[in-house]
Amino acid sequence: MEKIFNGRIWKLPDDVDTDTIIPGRRGTLPSIREMGKYCLEHLRPEFASQVEPGDIIVAGKNFGCGSSREQAPAVFAVNGVKCIIAKSFARIFFRNGFNTGILLIECDGIQDACEEGDIVTVEVNKCVKVNGKxxxxxKVPDNLFEIVDDGGLVNTVKKRNALSKNKEVK
Structure with missing residues (x-):
């Protein structure tokens, strides 16, 4: 992942829970790709059809609260969201988000400085910029940034296993 990138903002409120992100009844669909079609269906019904790769969520406090549903961050990832900026995250969503390969950034203040559709610039481990502010x-810990950079925890483990096997062969 680049250390500096831009994205179009989708603005979400405080306390968006995992049932709002992906309703429980959609959790029985056969794939994350199928589930992704229903991401935010009750809060933002247009989201799944209008989100574009590289778009960024800017949300309020306690983002991803509720159940520990792993599908919640995964439906954002399958829809091309690469970064979520929030005042705060529910802890289980925070870890699941990184494991899915989404960069999660805690930042207070940007929510009041931006509107839906604005472009935000992210400078990893430094700042976020929007509308001249x-x-x-x-700082994102190196181990978490490595997971994001690899596209998720599964890819990081595969990479580490391959490196380990290569060392054993030598």
Whole structure:
């Protein structure tokens, strides 16, 4: 993943729970790709049909609260969302999001400085910028950024296993 990138904003409120992200009744669909068609269906019914690869979610506090549904961040990823910026994340969503390969950034203030459709610039481990304003962000730990860079935890484990096997052969 690039260290500096831009994306179009989809703005979401506080306390968006995992049932809002992907309703439980959709969890029985045969694939994440199928489930992705119903991402935010009750809150933003147009989302799945209008989201574009590289779009960025800007949300309020407690994003991803509720159940520990792994499909919640996965339906964002399958729809091309590469980054979610929120005031705060529910802890289980935070870890599941990184494991899915989505960059999650905690930042307070950007929510009041942007509107739906604005372009946000993310400078990883430095700041986010929107509408001429800059907001500092915390450093993403190297191990979590590696997972995002690899496209998710499964890919990171495969990469590490391949490296380990190559060392054994030598």
């Amino acid at each position: 800059e907001f500092p962000i915390k």
